[in-house]
Amino acid sequence: AQTVTQSQPEMSVQEAETVTLSCTYDTSESNYYLFWYKQPPSRQMILVIRQEAYKQQNATENRFSVNFQKAAKSFSLKISDSQLGDTAMYFCAFMTRGSGAGSYQLTFGKGTKLSVIP
Amino acid sequence: DGGITQSPKYLFRKEGQNVTLSCEQNLNHDAMYWYRQDPGQGLRLIYYSQIVNDFQKGDIAEGYSVSREKKESFPLTVTSAQKNPTAFYLCASSTNRGSGNTIYFGEGSWLTVV
Numbered sequence: 001a002q003t004v005t006q007s008q009p010e011m012s013v014q015e016a017e018t019v020t021l022s023c024t025y026d027t028s029e030s031n032y033y034l035f036w037y038k039q040p041p042s043r044q045m046i047l048v049i050r051q052e053a054y055k056q057q058n059a060t061e062n063r064f065s066v067n068f069q070k071a072a073k074s075f076s077l078k079i080s081d082s083q084l085g086d087t088a089m090y091f092c093a094f095m096t097r098g099s100g101a102g103s104y105q106l107t108f109g110k111g112t113k114l115s116v117i118p
Numbered sequence: 119d120g121g122i123t124q125s126p127k128y129l130f131r132k133e134g135q136n137v138t139l140s141c142e143q144n145l146n147h148d149a150m151y152w153y154r155q156d157p158g159q160g161l162r163l164i165y166y167s168q169i170v171n172d173f174q175k176g177d178i179a180e181g182y183s184v185s186r187e188k189k190e191s192f193p194l195t196v197t198s199a200q201k202n203p204t205a206f207y208l209c210a211s212s213t214n215r216g217s218g219n220t221i222y223f224g225e226g227s228w229l230t231v232v
Contacts, residue, residue, distance in 0.1 A: 004160075033219055043206060045161075045223035091160055095219060104149065104212065105176070106221055108160030 002027045004094050006109035013082045014117050020067075021077045021112045023092030033095040034068065034075045035106070040088040048090070051075065082116045089113050121145065122224035124209050129229050131196070131203065139194045139227045141209035150192035151210040151221065154178060161208060167192055196229060204231045 003026045013019035025034070036048040051059045051068050058066050063083075067076045079086055092109040122143045131137045143150065149168050153161040163176030167186040181200025186192055192211075196203045206228055212221040 035220070037223075043155075043226050045208060045210075045226075047220060047222065050220055093160075095221070104219055104221070105163060105166065106151075106161070108162075110158065110160045 002029075002094050002096055002107045004092055004107050004109035006090075006092055006112050008112045009110075010113045010115070012115040012117055013079075015082055015084060017082055018078060018080045019082055019114065021079075021090050021092075021114065023075045023077070023109060025073050025075065025092070025094045027073070027094065027096065029096050034066075035093040035095065036064070036066070036075075036077045037091045037093060037108075038086075038088045039091065039111070040085075045091075049077065079114075084116050084118065087114060087116045122209055122211055122222060124207075124224040124227050127225070127227060129227060130232050131229060133231055134198045136195055136197050137229065139196070139207055139209075139229070141192045141194065141224060142190055143192075143209075143211045143224075144190060145211060145213070145222070146189075147211035147213045147222075148189070149212045150186065151212075152176075152182070152184065152192070152194045153208045153210065155206040155208060155226075164194065164207075203229055205229060 005024045032053045034051045038046045038048050049061045049064050063080045065078045089111045091111045093106045095106050125140045151166040152164040155161050162178050164182050165184045167173035183195045208226045209224040210221045
């Protein structure tokens with residue numbers, strides 16, 4: 001079974017500073033996808049960034065970037081120039097094939113609550 | 119606008135009653151999913167469906183049922199057999215074609231047992 005571990009239940013960062021959220025996972029699969037989702041107080045799950053396991057290059061989306069270490073099964077999220085709107089729960093997720101043909105499943109970590117301080 | 123619509127946003131259920139949460143998507147996605155979120159936990163998979171008239175159990179399917187009669191719709195019924203149904207429920211969908219394999223979420227439904 002796949003597991004996803006986020007070891008930091010809560011973190012805080014000053015506005016305009018940089019923060020890194022950690023995530024490790026365990027799997028025997030060789031082909032998979034990794035995601036970071038953001039959940040603000042509205043509870044909507046918003047995709048932040050996506051990484052294919054077969055790609056060595058780390059994904060980047062504007063102020064968000066990842067450090068993907070496949071051998072170490074580590075997938076951390078770096079937020080640069082933090083903004084007040086970044087305050088949210090952040091979930092790391094791992095995607096693998098489900099039991100149905102062509103289907104996929106996401107397994108989530110328990111989340112990290114990030115607070116951006118003015 | 120394209121998206122995933124869940125209704126109702128808030129629902130109260132008396133003990134012993136069945137309730138159905140609606141999920142509709144106009145993204146032409148093949149796969150649909152239902153997740154449950156409890157305080158202090160991530161999302162847990164209840165059911166998922168890859169094609170019409172087919173669905174599979176997730177990690178916590180007991181006490182829930184689903185149907186997939188149309189590609190756009192994937193309603194979730196919380197039955198009286200579900201002993202602790204109070205939670206936040208999220209519907210999601212994905213396409214598995216091309217550069218897909220990304221799951222997108224609706225805005226969620228709160229279910230409270232009174």
